[in-house]
Amino acid sequence: MTVIRQRPWALPDSAATDESVYRSRRTILKALGFGPLITAAGGVPALAAAAPDPTGDLYPPTRNLRYRLDRPLTEEKYAVTYNNFYEFGSHKGISDTAQAMKLRPWEIKIDGLVEKEMTIGFDELIRKMPLEERVYRHRCVEAWSMAVPWSGFALKALVDFAKPLGAAKYLQMETLVDKETMPGLSASWYPWPYTEGLTIAEATNELAFIATGLYGKPIPKQNGAALRLAVPWKYGFKSIKSIVRFHFTEQRPISFWETILANEYGFWANVNPEVDHARWSQATERVLGTNDRVPTLLYNGYGEFVADLYKDMKGEKLFM
Numbered sequence: 001m002t003v004i005r006q007r008p009w010a011l012p013d014s015a016a017t018d019e020s021v022y023r024s025r026r027t028i029l030k031a032l033g034f035g036p037l038i039t040a041a042g043g044v045p046a047l048a049a050a051a052p053d054p055t056g057d058l059y060p061p062t063r064n065l066r067y068r069l070d071r072p073l074t075e076e077k078y079a080v081t082y083n084n085f086y087e088f089g090s091h092k093g094i095s096d097t098a099q100a101m102k103l104r105p106w107e108i109k110i111d112g113l114v115e116k117e118m119t120i121g122f123d124e125l126i127r128k129m130p131l132e133e134r135v136y137r138h139r140c141v142e143a144w145s146m147a148v149p150w151s152g153f154a155l156k157a158l159v160d161f162a163k164p165l166g167a168a169k170y171l172q173m174e175t176l177v178d179k180e181t182m183p184g185l186s187a188s189w190y191p192w193p194y195t196e197g198l199t200i201a202e203a204t205n206e207l208a209f210i211a212t213g214l215y216g217k218p219i220p221k222q223n224g225a226a227l228r229l230a231v232p233w234k235y236g237f238k239s240i241k242s243i244v245r246f247h248f249t250e251q252r253p254i255s256f257w258e259t260i261l262a263n264e265y266g267f268w269a270n271v272n273p274e275v276d277h278a279r280w281s282q283a284t285e286r287v288l289g290t291n292d293r294v295p296t297l298l299y300n301g302y303g304e305f306v307a308d309l310y311k312d313m314k315g316e317k318l319f320m
Ligand SMILES: Nc1nc2c(c(=O)[nH]1)N[C@H]1C(S)=C(S)[C@@H](COP(=O)(O)O)O[C@H]1N2
Pocket: 079, 082, 083, 084, 085, 086, 087, 139, 140, 141, 175, 194, 222, 223, 224, 236, 237, 238, 239, 240, 241, 242
């Protein structure tokens, strides 16, 4: 995001052809004998990568019809091949590289101002949470957008489970750091780990969602497996991926992008078409996978759920 190599709304041709590239690659691998490996003993895939997802039985959960879209869903092939995930590279085509990320074990630390600090495995945590599917819009600060079905649970359920103390005012979240599998981490000028933060009031707002699935299946690595945030009224960079830590604190955290460029990427980062980014307009957005450019909406169209959170915050830079 700091270095804009092209107009941010220009969908590179590669994104449109990725799926056919994958397909032909798979065909080639199969021809070379790397197809689904079946053991002589009968049917157990020999490749670790082919092991069944231990949470696969949870998908798809029932869709919650309270959240509705004003546009068609983005085609899955675009949402899973046009990504921002700087740990794997500072460009959109990281979906292949991200497959190296190891998802098990996936330990999550819950610490800071909570009744009892703990570390819990993802597979244990998810089975304690009320899973549902929600269709949400997503608006990247770079002015592209998508609309996708996430599976997961309300962040409020996790906050309740964590039992924060009264003194906790903010929830800071942190992404996995694994130098072995994340080539983007060698860009040492970035303040890794990727972190993001919300106020407790935002984190317990009904819209704040932890996504563990996408399109009715466990969420792909490039979209933030094992679990990522979805806060659709804020610019996309707030929706931190591949979370390994939930830290409750009294102090407002300074997140990854705010550390790099505070005047362009602030703490609140609520979507507002009338407040330009320092380097471009936010008035409209390019709908991923189409040639459509549509008006951007205040709070990305979610004002009825979230506007009240901000009504008494006159002095804050709520929209950048
Ligand atoms: N850890 C981490 N989380 C991240 C990012 C990132 O680079 N690293 N990029 C953010 C940005 S800018 C956007 S727009 C969304 C993109 O999510 P998607 O690739 O699933 O569309 O992830 C957000 N979460």
